[in-house]
Amino acid sequence: MKRKTSLLTLGLMLLTPALAGGAGAPRPAPTPVPVVTPAPAPVKPAPVAPAPAPVMPAPVSTPIVIPALPLSGGTVGTTTQTGTQTGTQSSTTTTSTVETNTTATTETTTVATDTLYDVLVTDDRFSTLRDLLSDAGLTETLMTGEYTIFAPTDEAFAAVDEEQLAVLASDPELLKRVLSYHVVGGKVAADAQNLTTVEGSALVLGDATVDATALNASNGTIYAIDRVLLPEGLVIDTTPTTEISTETTASSTTVTTTTTTATGATTTATVTATAAPLAVTISQDPRFSTLSSLITAAGLTDTLSSGDFTVFAPTNEAFAKISAADLTALRGDTTRLRALLLGHVIASRLTDTNLSTTPTLKTAQGNDLTLTTNGSTIRVGNATVLGKTEIGSSNGVIVPIDTVLMLP
Numbered sequence: 001m002k003r004k005t006s007l008l009t010l011g012l013m014l015l016t017p018a019l020a021g022g023a024g025a026p027r028p029a030p031t032p033v034p035v036v037t038p039a040p041a042p043v044k045p046a047p048v049a050p051a052p053a054p055v056m057p058a059p060v061s062t063p064i065v066i067p068a069l070p071l072s073g074g075t076v077g078t079t080t081q082t083g084t085q086t087g088t089q090s091s092t093t094t095t096s097t098v099e100t101n102t103t104a105t106t107e108t109t110t111v112a113t114d115t116l117y118d119v120l121v122t123d124d125r126f127s128t129l130r131d132l133l134s135d136a137g138l139t140e141t142l143m144t145g146e147y148t149i150f151a152p153t154d155e156a157f158a159a160v161d162e163e164q165l166a167v168l169a170s171d172p173e174l175l176k177r178v179l180s181y182h183v184v185g186g187k188v189a190a191d192a193q194n195l196t197t198v199e200g201s202a203l204v205l206g207d208a209t210v211d212a213t214a215l216n217a218s219n220g221t222i223y224a225i226d227r228v229l230l231p232e233g234l235v236i237d238t239t240p241t242t243e244i245s246t247e248t249t250a251s252s253t254t255v256t257t258t259t260t261t262a263t264g265a266t267t268t269a270t271v272t273a274t275a276a277p278l279a280v281t282i283s284q285d286p287r288f289s290t291l292s293s294l295i296t297a298a299g300l301t302d303t304l305s306s307g308d309f310t311v312f313a314p315t316n317e318a319f320a321k322i323s324a325a326d327l328t329a330l331r332g333d334t335t336r337l338r339a340l341l342l343g344h345v346i347a348s349r350l351t352d353t354n355l356s357t358t359p360t361l362k363t364a365q366g367n368d369l370t371l372t373t374n375g376s377t378i379r380v381g382n383a384t385v386l387g388k389t390e391i392g393s394s395n396g397v398i399v400p401i402d403t404v405l406m407l408p
Helices: 001-022 116-122 124-135 152-159 162-170 172-180 278-284 286-298 315-322 324-332 335-340 351-358
Strands: 074-085 090-102 148-152 183-185 214-219 221-227 242-250 252-260 266-274 310-316 360-362 368-376 377-380 391-393 396-401
Touching: 116 124, 116 148, 116 214, 116 221, 124 148, 124 152, 124 162, 124 172, 162 172, 278 310, 278 368, 278 391, 278 396, 286 310, 286 315, 286 324, 286 335, 286 396, 324 335, 351 368
Parallel strands: 148 221, 310 396
Antiparallel strands: 074 090, 148 183, 214 221, 242 252, 252 266, 360 368, 368 377, 391 396
16 A cells, blocks of 8 residues: 555656646747767777788899980989888888989081082082092092192083093093092182192193182182193093904905994994905905005015915004104105015915914015014014914915014
8 A cells, every 4th residue: 555655646746747837838948958069989090010020131132223314414313212100110211322423425426518529519510520529439538638629610521522531431540630630738729829739740720710719618619610630741542442353264354343432432344355365465454554555655566466475564553653754755765665565574374383483584575583472472573463363365374563674
């Protein structure tokens, strides 16, 4: 009973406030509840990695670092520092600074583009000279050193004989000599005197006109001239070269003469003579036209048309060695002319073997001729036998020689 009374009393105590307010009384506003911002949750520290087991350090190998080099030299420095720290252990690794002073040295070769040769190339007046300088191998010379060139224009070269120019162009050493004669060492004035050329002799301008307006190059000076100069005493030989071939059979003799000029023009003449007397065979060979006329003038045509003979026959070039005045005088003196010609005649038919093995021959004039042999060269007196010796005829042999045999 006592327990029930206590529970009832407790219930009444709990209900009393609500009943005391009455049903019509206003309810007081609820007391605001303060908002409390909860403190942030503590950040859990990152798990600490366990300390590595001690490891014996490996041998330190210094890396090879090749820094980019500045173009004009400079200093290159590198520094590396790393650090690692944990809550329980810190370590610092420092790489020492290696400072390298490197100076890049570059050798630069500057090739001038306004050398003497370059100036000649760009001037249309000197196109022939430019080509000839190249042919003579003088291009490099005129791009180094210091020179003055007295340069013939194209018109100057056009005034040179065509065959002489062809000879020059075909002979590099001769061409180099002639062109070097136009070059003087150092820079000189157009009217300078007593100049020595690169060729080695004194410069003689003669009647050449020098354009005093200088063309300046990085290594010299150029003056245009209107003549091609030649060193004193130099003669450009334009004599055509002649090749003669002879073919002899029992019934005829064929002589082929090929003449080549300096310009390359070739003329070939072929003469075929049937077996005829010596005088006739000689007259049919163009090499012996002077001899043939003298045989006629001396009255020896019939003599050389009967009997067996060997004639040492001087060519036209051989007679050209005698002055025109002496040859004219010889024609006018029949007795002397006859004796001279018979001094070239042997009263028998000789062969190549006879010529190379017989030391002395008696001529139809009565004098002796000495024969000497040196290898394939046969000399008769002071003359040399030319080419194949046996040119046949019906009554003898003709042996061409390069010099007239004068009487003692």
